[in-house]
Structure formats: structure tokens, C-alpha cells
Amino acid sequence: MFAFFKPTRTFAKTALALTVAGFLxxxxxxxxxxxxxxNTSKPVPVAxxxxxxxGRSGDASMAQSLENAARLAMGDLQNVQIDLRVYDxxxxxxxxxxxxxxxxxxxxxxxxxxxxxxxxNAAGLSVLNKNINLLSFSNNTNIAGxxxxxxxxxxxxxxxxLTSYAARQGKGRMVVVYSNDEGGQLGKAAIENxxxxxxxxxxxxxxxxRSQQGVINAVPQVKAAVDSAGDASVFMTSTTAGxxxxxxxxxxxxxxxxxxxxxxxxxxxxxxxxxxxxxxVQGGWFALxxxxxxxxxxxxxxxxxxxxxxxxxxxxxxxxxAIGALVGSGKSNALTGxxxxxxxxxxxxxxxxxxxxxxxxxxxxxVATIQNKQVVVIDxxxxxxxxxxx
Numbered sequence: 001m002f003a004f005f006k007p008t009r010t011f012a013k014t015a016l017a018l019t020v021a022g023f024l025x026x027x028x029x030x031x032x033x034x035x036x037x038x039n040t041s042k043p044v045p046v047a048x049x050x051x052x053x054x055g056r057s058g059d060a061s062m063a064q065s066l067e068n069a070a071r072l073a074m075g076d077l078q079n080v081q082i083d084l085r086v087y088d089x090x091x092x093x094x095x096x097x098x099x100x101x102x103x104x105x106x107x108x109x110x111x112x113x114x115x116x117x118x119x120x121n122a123a124g125l126s127v128l129n130k131n132i133n134l135l136s137f138s139n140n141t142n143i144a145g146x147x148x149x150x151x152x153x154x155x156x157x158x159x160x161x162l163t164s165y166a167a168r169q170g171k172g173r174m175v176v177v178y179s180n181d182e183g184g185q186l187g188k189a190a191i192e193n194x195x196x197x198x199x200x201x202x203x204x205x206x207x208x209x210r211s212q213q214g215v216i217n218a219v220p221q222v223k224a225a226v227d228s229a230g231d232a233s234v235f236m237t238s239t240t241a242g243x244x245x246x247x248x249x250x251x252x253x254x255x256x257x258x259x260x261x262x263x264x265x266x267x268x269x270x271x272x273x274x275x276x277x278x279x280x281v282q283g284g285w286f287a288l289x290x291x292x293x294x295x296x297x298x299x300x301x302x303x304x305x306x307x308x309x310x311x312x313x314x315x316x317x318x319x320x321x322a323i324g325a326l327v328g329s330g331k332s333n334a335l336t337g338x339x340x341x342x343x344x345x346x347x348x349x350x351x352x353x354x355x356x357x358x359x360x361x362x363x364x365x366x367v368a369t370i371q372n373k374q375v376v377v378i379d380x381x382x383x384x385x386x387x388x389x390x
Contacts, residue, residue: 034131034133034147034336034337034338035110035131035132035133035333035335035336035337035338035339035340036109036110036131036132036335036336037332037333038109038327038332038334038335039332040080040327040328040329040330040331040332040334041330042081043081043082043083044080044081044082044083044109044110044323044327044335045083045085045106045107045108045109046082046083046084046085046108046109046110046111046112046320046323047085047086047087047099047100047103047104047108047110047111047112047113048066048067048070048084048085048086048087048111048112048113048316049087049088049089049096049099049100049103049111049112049113049114049119049123050062050063050064050066050067050086050087050088050089050113050114050115051063051088051089051090051091051114051115051116051119052064052088052089052090053088053089053090053091054089054090054091054092055090055091056091059091061310062115062310062312062313063088065309065310065313066113066115066137066310066312066313066315066316067086067316068301068304068305068309068313069301069309069313069314069315069316069317070084070112070316070317070319070320071084072300072301072304072317073316073317073318073319073320073321073324074320074324076321077320077324077328078328079328080324080327080328082320082323082324082327084320085103085106085108087099087100087102087103089113089114089115089119089123091115091116091119092119093116093118093119093121093122094122095119096114096116096119096120096122096123096126097122097123097125097126098126099123100122100123100124100126100127100134101126101127101130104127104130104132108132109132109335110132110133110134110135110323110335111123111127111132111133111134111135112134112135112136112137112316112319112320112323113134113135113136113137113316114136114137115136115137115138115312116138117136117138117140117142117143120134120136120137120138120140120143120148120150121143121148123136124136124143124146124147124148127147128146128147131147132147133147133148133149133335133336133337133340134147134148134149135149135151135319135322135323135340135355136148136149136150136151136152137151137152137312137315137316138150138151138152139151139152139153139154139155140152141154141155141156141186141359141360142186143359144358144359144360145358145359146359147337148359149340149355149359149360149361150359150360150361151315151318151319151353151361152312152315153289153350153361153363153365154190154360154361155186155187155189155190155191155266156190156193156194156360157287157361157362157363157365158190158266158267158286158287158365159187159190159191159193159194159266160190160193160194160197160198161287161365161367162194162235162264162266162285162286162287162367163191163194163195163197163198163200163235164194164197164198164200165285165367165379166198166200166233166262166264166285167198167199167200171233171262171264172195172198172199172200172201172233173200173201173203173229173230173231173232173233174191174195174200174201174202174203174232174233174234174235174264175203175204175205175206175222175225175226175229175232175233175234175235176188176191176192176202176204176205176206176235176237177205177206177208177218177222177234177235177236177237177238177247178191178205178206178207178208178236178237179207179208179209179210179237179238179242179243180207180208180209180210181210183237184207184210184237187237187266188205188237190266191235191237191266192205203225203228203229203230203232204225204226204228204229204232205225206218206221206222206225208243210242210243212246214243215243215246215247215250216246216250219247219250219251219254220254222234222247222251222254222256223251223254223255223256226256226261232261233261233262233263233264234251234256234261234262234263234264235264235265235266236263236264236265236266237266237267238265238267239267240267240268240269240271240272240275244265244267244269244275244281245275245278245280247280248263248278248279248280248281248284249278249279249280251263251280252279252280258279258280258281258282258283258284259283262283262284262285263280263281263283263284263285264284264285264286265284265285265286266286267286268286268288269281269284269286269370270286270288270368270370270375271311276370276373276374276375277373281370282370282371282372282373283369283370283371284369284370285367285368285369285378286367286368286369287365287366287367287368288365288366288368288375289349289350289351289363289365289366289381290350290351290364290365290366290380290381291366291368291375291377293348293349293350293351293381294314294349294350296349297309297314297317297349297350301313314348314349314350317348317349318346318348318349318350318353321346321347321348321349322340322346322348322355323335325346326339326340326342337357340355341354341355341356341357342354343385344385345362345385348363350363351363351364351365351366351381351382351383352364352381352382352383352384352385354385362385364381364382364383364385365381366379366380366381367379
């Protein structure tokens with residue numbers, strides 16, 4: 001992700017229309033701060049920056065899916081008109097910077113996108129002095145701040161949710177196992193911060209090289225850390241496409257059994273679906289967006305466009321949903337930084353979310369486990385920011 005760091009039709013449309021209708025709770029708009037003044041009685045110009053034209057495999061279909069999702073959200077807005085202008089970045093930082101400036105020169109009052117983190121940074125800087133905010137599709141918190149917000153679910157979201165849940169379940173003594181690259185270091189930092197905030201305990205940390213031999217070498221160190229800590233959980237930053245399958249095979253073979261030691265994952269363990277069949281992931285915990293809301297979105301998108309949505313396309317829907325809710329207030333300061341970060345948050349395709357003043361976000365996630373090769377939610381996603389899970 002750090003590279004871009006993704007019923008019947010009538011029922012699905014109704015559910016989604018409700019998510020775009022407004023804030024989670026009624027609130028007064030904050031004072032104008034960091035953003036343009038808009039005329040809410042006219043269509044609001046919104047620029048969508050997508051990576052079409054990059055030549056990289058998958059970028060064209062991703063770009064189309066992001067645009068489709070944005071237009072799906074626009075169709076669900078009530079009494080709000082969006083003038084969506086789509087700009088292709090070619091996946092390039094230089095092009096993203098140029099088209100962001102072009103979009104603002106042509107009247108855009110806010111930017112949604114782009115995808116890749118370097119392009120996001122370039123685009124945000126290029127319009128910083130023009131008082132325009134940018135809602136990016138990145139989940140890389142290193143680029144957040146100023147006029148740049150990240151919409152993607154971050155390591156911090158998952159780490160905070162899982163450490164808090166584990167602490168409540170008596171599984172708060174944790175050995176962190178992380179890759180020694182940038183993503184692993186960021187994941188480790190997020191977990192350690194979550195541990196501090198939740199009252200859990202850091203019982204040890206084990207780095208590993210991102211290679212088969214690196215994982216093999218780390219397994220005895222993980223066992224030693226677990227043995228030394230006593231009843232400790234193992235919190236892994238590894239992904240299903242990376243070291244997770246090997247770790248969940250080798251750790252039980254080394255005596256760290258998933259039957260007696262709680263395995264926890266910072267990333268999704270249900271994608272791809274064949275991961276669910278691995279013996280070592282059974283009983284493991286991970287976080288994911290509200291499953292029912294996510295399924296409603298996928299069904300609606302499939303019904304409308306005849307294909308499955310790209311995994312990050314829902315972020316474009318969320319961006320339009322937030323803009324629509326704010327513009328629907330009828331206030332000229334609806335797209336300022338203060339308005340975007342109002343505390344009540346918004347309903348998105350994967351549940352509640354809100355933007356924070358530092359450019360990051362909070363998302364309401366469910367905690368799930370894998371039982372008999374099936375995903376089972378063991379702690380539902382919170383429905384408000386004052387509920388359990390926050």
C-alpha cells in the first residue's frame with residue numbers, strides 16, 4: 001500500500017444513499033480556516049486526479065474504477081451538485097503537480113487524489129499557496145499534513161483497533177515481528193504507539209530481512225521472545241503476499257502454536273481468499289472495514305458497472321461523500337480544513353471515518369478472526385466515534 005501509497009440493487013442504493021446524506025451527527029460548521037470560500041447554490045468544481053496513462057499494469061483500470069466510484073457517490077447526493085473534472089496524472093509526480101495547478105486554475109475548489117504518495121506530495125505542494133485542500137488516496141501518513149489529507153486506512157487505524165481489543169481480551173502482552181524495510185518500520189511504530197495508547201505491554205520485538213532465509217532466521221528469535229515473555233501475543237506486520245504464510249507455517253513448527261499463542265496481523269488476512277485455508281492463520285486476529293457496508297458497496301458497483309470495483313475505489317466514493325455532506329450544509333466555508341476535520345466524521349463505504357487536523361484519519365474497523373477457513377467478525381465495527389473501538 002505504500003506504493004500508493006481499494007441484496008438487491010434497490011436495497012444497496014438506499015443503504016449507500018444514507019451514507020452520503022450527511023455527517024454522523026448534526027454539528028455547527030467551524031470557522032473558516034485553510035481553504036476556499038464556495039458558492040453552495042451552484043455546482044461545486046471538484047478535481048479528481050487518477051493515474052491513467054502511466055503505462056503501469058493495472059493503473060488504467062484503477063483510474064477508471066476510481067472515477068466510477070466518484071460518479072456513483074455523486075448520484076447518491078441529495079440537493080448537492082458536484083462538477084467533477086477528471087485529470088490524468090500518468091502516475092508521475094511532475095504530471096500530478098502540473099495537473100493539480102491546472103485544475104485549480106480552471107476553478108477546482110478541492111482535489112481528490114492522486115494515488116501514489118510521491119505524486120500526492122507534489123500535487124499538494126503545487127497548490128498549497130492557492131488555499132486548496134487535497135484528499136488523497138494514499139495511506140502513507142508520512143505525506144499527511146498541511147493541505148494534504150490521506151483517505152486510505154492506515155497502519156495506525158489497524159494497530160490502535162487491535163491493540164485495544166487485545167488488551168481488553170487479556171492478550172495485551174505483545175511480541176512485535178516486523179520487516180526491517182520502510183513499511184515494516186512504519187508498521188512497528190504504529191503497533192508500539194497503539195500499545196502505549198491501549199494499556200497493552202510491549203514484550204519484545206523481532207526484526208527480519210524480507211527474504212525466505214530472513215524469515216527462517218527470525219523464527220527462533222520469535223520463539224525465544226515469546227518464551228521469555230510468558231503468555232504473549234505475536235503481532236506481525238507481514239502481508240499475505242509477503243512473509244505471513246511462511247511465518248504462520250514455521251512458528252507452530254518451532255513450538256509457537258496458533259492454538260495457544262494469539263497471532264495478530266497488521267494487514268488484511270482475508271485477501272486473497274486462498275489465505276483462509278492456511279492452517280497457521282486459523283484463530284488469528286486482523287482488522288477490516290465494516291463487512292456489511294463494504295459488501296453493499298461492492299454489490300452496488302457490480303450492478304452499475306458490470307464488474308468488481310478496484311480495492312481502493314471506495315476511497316473516491318468516500319471523498320465525494322464527505323464533500324457532499326459538507327457542501328450540503330450550505331455554508332461557504334464547507335471545504336476549509338476546519339470543516340473537513342469536524343469531529344462527528346462521515347459515513348463511508350466501509351464504515352465511519354473522520355479526517356484529523358494532522359492530515360491522517362480515523363476509521364471504524366471491525367476485528368475478525370479465521371475459523372474453519374471462514375472470516376468471522378468477533379468485534380463489530382463501531383458506528384460512532386464515541387462508541388466501543390475508539
